[in-house]
Amino acid sequence: MTDMSVEKPGASVSRATRESKIALPILIVLVVFLAAAPWWAGRADMRLMVEIFYYLVLAQMWNLLAGYAGLVSIGQQAYVGIGGYMLFIGTVFLGVHPLAAVIVAGVAAAILALPSGALLFRLRGPYFAIGAWVLAETFRLIFAQVSALGGGSGMSLPTDIVRSIADGRSAREAVVYWTALGLAVGSVVAVYYLLRSRFGLALTAIRDNEEASGSLGVNAWMTKFSIYIIAAFVTGMTGALIFLQKLRISPDAAFSVNDWTAFVIFMVVIGGIGTIEGPIIGVIVFFVLREFAADWGSWYLILLGTVAIVVMLKAPKGVWGYVAERWGLSILPVARRLDLNSVLDPSRKSRH
Amino acid sequence: MSQPILEMRRVSKSFGALKVADGIDLSVNPGQSLGVIGPNGAGKSTMFNLVAGVLPPDEGHVFFDGADVTGKNMAQRCRDGIGRSYQIPHPFEGMSVFENLLVGARFGGAMPDDEAYAVSMKILTETELLPKANALAGTLSLLERKRLELARALATQPRLLLLDEIAGGLTEAECQSLIATIKGIRDTGVSIIWIEHVTHALLAVVDSLMVLNFGMKIAEGEPREVMESREVREIYMGLDADA
Incomplete structure (x- = not known):
């Protein structure tokens, strides 16, 4: 935003913050650095980073649902599972290339989300949450019945399909890594632009007060339903990616409420629900804790639970919510600031 | 005579056995500002919810600018030109x-x-x-x-503005400045329906007044006449309406 005259009739609105202008080049350098990981990171590190990336996507999507649209779902594992199975169906039975199958998996998840969402949207609050879980369990039981997919014990991705991803193990792992990084960066960028758009304005209003949003002309039902479908699409792609890395799928692994929803809820709540930065912080906190307590056995879950309780009591808005409020920071700003200096008093230069 | 901006025809609504709107007929002309008074639980906010589309009526129809909007939700009615502030x-x-x-x-x-x-x-x-x-x-x-409730409703560029007890809880000085703001809005030609217990604020702005009790319209007309009518005195017996 450059200087403007007081007489200018239009309102001058800025979106960027000082810290976001500093953070942007750092984030770009970080992404380039991460993209070069196949040349500097070890195999185990890369596997861990893929895991971090797909959890970042899941956390962003769950945050969109729960943090913005007010749709607290315990059933997003449905779309991880459907996406995972669509990878196997697409590659083994339909002859689709594995990377193309990732997109097919997203589309399939979004299509299945249409009737599922229409059904679940008849439920509210806790009923919606539990209903979503029941639906995910139903999908698990259905996939466990299909003997072509290995029934309850699942199946592995055939060797020729694994080879078709790329030649050689390290090339294949690099492809999976880049896909995961692309999905993670893509989801953050997409959520960022989504929230800055007119749609995001509606979504933020719904987050704060759904009834008032309706009285100001926002079609809350359609906005929330669209978010549900978008989240299913991205979560479905992520599911396919997860099992592209694992190379083996079973109904219990694909539709795990612990792995694909409970941990994700932990990340979003710890990091800061209803912000873009929160889920990113939450994913980092989760993995730091997990690596730190790797040898503790099941004590590790007790550690997670304790951290969750302490954060919820001491900083209910999560780590990022606390930091943002305390220091007024916004790294990925979606708000619109009206330039008051030019309107109220052109001689005053102080920040509000 | 121009067509009314808002018309309610025999609108009724019950919550179980409780009739909160009982055959309400109402007509508001463009530019008119109507005050609504009545005891707590008389069905004033329910009437707003029926006009704004928060609640569907059990019987009757709501017309906005000549079109039947009974089946429309609140977002659609807002886009049509009905703005509201919450109590x-x-x-x-x-x-x-x-x-x-x-x-x-x-x-x-x-x-x-x-x-x-x-x-x-x-x-x-x-x-x-x-x-x-x-x-x-x-x-x-x-x-x-x-003020934000009011400003936000105005941002939708309403042709009909519903104000629900917007002066409640304010000091006298705050109330006076709010009255001035609402008069300014009225003078731009926006129709207003204003529910208010702070009667002197209401009477400073509105050009007609209606009284609700038990979900029924029991009086409507020129504000001073309505305030002095027997029905109003009965409802507010023992209360100084100008307090």
């Missing part, structure tokens, strides 16, 4: 005051970004909220929250 302020607490208005302008008013920015800024000036434009709505005082 208990419903701000978007995590958004700035300016962004609160933008929601109304972009959706209810269906404006493009630039126009929404300009309109919101103009309304912020008129409602004396401009210095608070970038403050989070959750940090506002009661008067500012009441």
Whole structure:
């Protein structure tokens, strides 16, 4: 935003913050650095980073649902599972290339989300949450019945399909890594632009007060339903990616409420629900804790639970919510600031 | 005679055995400002919910600008031109005051970004909220929250504005400045229906008055005449209506 005259009739609105202008080049350098990981990171590190990336996507999507649209779902594992199975169906039975199958998996998840969402949207609050879980369990039981997919014990991705991803193990792992990084960066960028758009304005209003949003002309039902479908699409792609890395799928692994929803809820709540930065912080906190307590056995879950309780009591808005409020920071700003200096008093230069 | 901006025809609504709206007939002309009074539980806010589309009526029809809007939800009616403020302020607490208005302008008013920015800024000036434009709505005082309710409803560019007890809980000085703001809105030609217990504020603005009791319209007409009517004296027996 450059200087403007007081007489200018239009309102001058800025979106960027000082810290976001500093953070942007750092984030770009970080992404380039991460993209070069196949040349500097070890195999185990890369596997861990893929895991971090797909959890970042899941956390962003769950945050969109729960943090913005007010749709607290315990059933997003449905779309991880459907996406995972669509990878196997697409590659083994339909002859689709594995990377193309990732997109097919997203589309399939979004299509299945249409009737599922229409059904679940008849439920509210806790009923919606539990209903979503029941639906995910139903999908698990259905996939466990299909003997072509290995029934309850699942199946592995055939060797020729694994080879078709790329030649050689390290090339294949690099492809999976880049896909995961692309999905993670893509989801953050997409959520960022989504929230800055007119749609995001509606979504933020719904987050704060759904009834008032309706009285100001926002079609809350359609906005929330669209978010549900978008989240299913991205979560479905992520599911396919997860099992592209694992190379083996079973109904219990694909539709795990612990792995694909409970941990994700932990990340979003710890990091800061209803912000873009929160889920990113939450994913980092989760993995730091997990690596730190790797040898503790099941004590590790007790550690997670304790951290969750302490954060919820001491900083209910999560780590990022606390930091943002305390220091007024916004790294990925979606708000619109009206330039008051030019309107109220052109001689005053102080920040509000 | 021009066509009424709002018409309610035999509108009824019950919650179980309790009849909260009982065959209400109402007609509001463009530019008219109507005050609504009645005891607590008389069905005043229910009437707003029926007009704004929060509640569907059990019987009867609501017409806005000649068109039957009974089947429309509140978002559609807002886009048609019905704006409302809530008795208990419903701000978007995590958004700035300016962004609160933008929601109304972009959706209810269906404006493009630039126009929404300009309109919101103009309304912020008129409602004396401009210095608070970038403050989070959750940090506002009661008067500012009441002003935000009003400003946000105005941002939708309503032709009919529903004000629900907007003067309640304010000091006398705050109330006077709010009255001045509402008079300004009235004078731009917006039709107003105003529910209010603070009768002197109401009488300073409205050109007609209606009385609700037990979901029924029991009086309507020139404000002073209605205030002095036997029905009103009976309802408010022992109360000084001008207090």
